[in-house]
Amino acid sequence: MAKVIELSIPKSNSKIPVNTGLFINNEFVPSVDNLDPIKVYNPSTEEVICTVTAASEKDIDIAVAAARKAFRQTWGKNVSGVERSRLINKLADLIERDKQVLAELECLNNGKPVKIARDADISDSVGCLRYYAGWADKILGQSIEIDPKTKYAVTHPEPIGVCGQIIPWNYPIQMWAWKVAPALAVGCTIVMKPSEITPLTALKLSELVKEAGFPPGVINTIPSLGPVGGAALAAHKGVDKVAFTGSTITGRKVLQAAATSNLKKVSLELGGKSPHIIFESANIEQAANWAVLGILYNTGQDCTAGSRVYVQDSIYDKFVTILAAKAKELVIGDGFDEKTGGGPVVSKTQYDRVWSYIESGKKEGAKAIVGGERRTTPGYWVDPTIFTDIRPDMKIIFGPVLSVGRFHTEQEAIDLANDTTYGLAAGFHSTDQAQCHRVSSALEAGTVWVNQYCVLYNNVPFGGKKQSGIGRELGGHALDEYISTKAVHWNYGENIDWPL
Structure with a gap:
């Protein structure tokens, strides 16, 4: 088992327990390579508040394998949209229950005021999960007429598979929800890399994932340094899609790594100068x-x-x-x-x-x-x-x-x-x-x-043009980033002679 620490909250006698290990298969575990831990700072004081386990490439291999197994056996097309919706809503309930604790942890690690974290970021994140929980049993295919007497075709929107998700340090909880919610709704499994600067709330959210009842391997959390974890996820042949939010420079590297490995699907939400x-x-x-x-x-x-x-x-x-x-x-x-x-x-x-x-x-x-x-x-x-x-x-x-x-x-x-x-x-x-x-x-x-600025809604798509990114988050458009559409052609009447 990995180490659990208790973080003291300023101006109160409360302490927040945080498990500092890697979260793989619904368990917190140490790194197999025992790399130097990641130092986590309080930006208000410049003090080190704790260290967390740093994942190596071998750890990421293990996390990807866990996500692949879950996708094939206990999640993906094995679980109905109704059940996915129930679990996502349960996770939203738990986050809402623990919003004060999560906000205090966010303030301690990110510097974001508790009021802003609790009433804006976390409230929006709960709403995001509930929005996509509502989508989970409404992802529909089409029936396409080819020949009414002999043939028809249908489309099946299927989960794309194992998703590597790389989130930034400026909205640690909110970006977690933006990435996780649509992926879970369609049936994908996840290997999540939080920023090495702000890993604490992602680890705390992992505890809630397990408490909500998600099968092992559906969501895995691997704090790691960017050149290790982010690069390994982007290039990993066992990852079917990578979603990244961060700088344009790093986004280019993610795109290049994805192209040279297995041509995985990529969505990028990058910088701006608005x-x-x-x-x-x-x-x-x-x-x-x-x-x-x-x-x-x-x-x-x-x-x-x-x-x-x-x-x-x-x-x-x-x-x-x-x-x-x-x-x-x-x-x-x-x-x-x-x-x-x-x-x-x-x-x-x-x-x-x-x-x-x-x-x-x-x-x-x-x-x-x-x-x-x-x-x-x-x-x-x-x-x-x-x-x-x-x-x-x-x-x-x-x-x-x-x-x-x-x-x-x-x-x-x-x-x-x-x-x-x-x-x-x-x-x-x-x-x-x-x-x-x-x-x-x-x-x-x-x-x-x-006549406004900076307001976003979970049901309205968000993303950039030019060097600000590829793809969209939020709204129904985000689901498309995690879906692979299969076309099935069915012949029930026409026969041919052979050879042609």
Whole structure:
């Protein structure tokens, strides 16, 4: 058996037990190669809070074999959609039951405030599981008429098989649910690789998988370093599909590894440099609210973050004044305080990267009207920062850092928005209905928000264009990523002579 540790929760006497082993075949086990464990940090203090077992390639082989056995014998086409639905709903119930514990663990490991984790991420994750539980017994084939007297054909949507799923550190629970729910609904089995930075909630969720009653091997969790676990899953010949959320650079590597092994199916949700346009007809107060949410939600660690705000000349000064005042209102600090709206960035690597962008912006002539100064206290803190006087070539992206620029005409705004190799999301504000139709059509992004920003729903597809990814998550479209359609041609009347 692997080691169980108890993590102390700040400002309370409570402790959360977490099993730090690999979760394979519904059991927590040590690594067969006994690699150096993964250090897990608290980003609010920079302290190591625990270590977890690191999977080797041999461990991943074992996990894939367990998933394959479950797919063939106890899951896949062996279990009805009704039963899959029941188990997914049971898992959702358990997550809802333990939402406070999961939120506290998320705060401890990720830095996300407990209130945000509990009331947004976990609530959405429960909803995601229940949404796909509703799909599980409604995945239907077709009957296709060929010749009404002698032949017909039918299609069978079948689970694709064993899925390697690689999730990021910015939404550890939510991305787990986004990946797991549609795969389970259609009957796939899973080998899950959480980020090595934030593995704790995936391990805790694994306990709930077993408690819910899923057969051994249906979901396996293998914390590991990216170059080991992610690379091994992407290239593994026993994996039929890989789903990845993360950077575009790593996404390319995943795609290449999949292509050179067994041409497995791949879906990628990658990075963005999303534009947020404020037209002169906008409700300025509301547009400023959405712009602040669009960049500061989740401490700016969001691939859809509206990091580039473009404001029409006629309202520029007024909008920037309101925007700056609203950004200063956000409480950044102790995530265990229910009043906190933002925490630290997740790691030293991200902290150094964000500050390199801030310093680069300053050197290139951008003006910081909010933030832009380092704290002297421990922790990976980056206070909300707003730059004006920006140029399109500046590198001020990711983290709680907003770049604000000007535009004159609608076409100029569209050109500025589309001037990127990414196409994950975009947003704009206007009360001109004709303009709303024109601009939403012209923006090159998989998701376009009109008079809002950063809101997603489990029944609406999400994914990118250009270098922001392949495939879709959420909605019915996500099911297609985990289905292989079989066509059956049935001859019940026509005979032929041989030879032809």
